[in-house]
Amino acid sequence: MTVTRVEAISKSRSRVFLDEQFAFVLYKGELRKYQVEEGKEVSDEILEELRTQVLPRRAKLRAMNLLKNRQYTEKQLMDKLMQGGCGEETARQAVEYVKSYHYVDDRRYACEYIACRMGKHSLKEIEQKLMLKGIDRELYQAALEELEENGMVSDEETAIRHLLEKKHCTGSVLDQKEKRRIYAYFYRKGFSVELVRRVMEDSFT
Numbered sequence: 001m002t003v004t005r006v007e008a009i010s011k012s013r014s015r016v017f018l019d020e021q022f023a024f025v026l027y028k029g030e031l032r033k034y035q036v037e038e039g040k041e042v043s044d045e046i047l048e049e050l051r052t053q054v055l056p057r058r059a060k061l062r063a064m065n066l067l068k069n070r071q072y073t074e075k076q077l078m079d080k081l082m083q084g085g086c087g088e089e090t091a092r093q094a095v096e097y098v099k100s101y102h103y104v105d106d107r108r109y110a111c112e113y114i115a116c117r118m119g120k121h122s123l124k125e126i127e128q129k130l131m132l133k134g135i136d137r138e139l140y141q142a143a144l145e146e147l148e149e150n151g152m153v154s155d156e157e158t159a160i161r162h163l164l165e166k167k168h169c170t171g172s173v174l175d176q177k178e179k180r181r182i183y184a185y186f187y188r189k190g191f192s193v194e195l196v197r198r199v200m201e202d203s204f205t
Contacts, residue, residue, distance in 0.1 A: 001047065006031065006038050015085065018042065024055055025085030051090075059086050059094035067103050074099070074106055075134025110135050110143035118147075119158045124190030160191060160199045 005017040016023050081091035098104045186196040
């Protein structure tokens with residue numbers, strides 16, 4: 001295949017295009033080592049080495065380094081690796097590698113995420129945010145059940161009171177317009193209208 005473009009993305013890294021298609025990201029030293037230059041052919045042997053050894057090894061190291069600083073879901077880690085120039089298959093291999101050592105565990109992530117937000121957010125909002133992180137509904141329910149089995153029960157009434165306090169509404173006398181605004185706020189947060197109404201009535205009577 002022919003190197004049709006080498007596009008610098010930093011002082012040390014470049015995107016490599018083969019036959020006009022983006023192929024991978026290489027470091028300066030790798031460009032020199034494998035003689036990857038615009039207009040030159042790249043042998044099948046070199047491509048095989050890059051795709052089966054160099055790039056997967058780098059992706060695994062990158063995944064490990066990312067996980068030193070924070071937790072990721074599988075989807076988040078995949079997205080992060082691909083944003084850094086990893087191909088989808090290479091990124092998937094790296095994710096599977098760290099999963100095999102339980103460095104990435106979506107069930108554990110979901111449990112910890114839910115536990116930290118119970119009493120501050122509605123379960124609906126928590127579920128929606130987890131789904132954006134790649135946690136599906138089935139896994140969310142399993143994590144919620146695990147927490148409940150361990151004695152942690154969501155108290156959405158407490159969550160509503162907590163948010164009312166944050167908005168400095170507790171004990172306030174509000175007119176109908178202000179109450180409608182607060183009802184709308186909690187509705188967007190995923191709380192049931194009836195529960196919000198009951199807590200509001202208790203708070204403002």
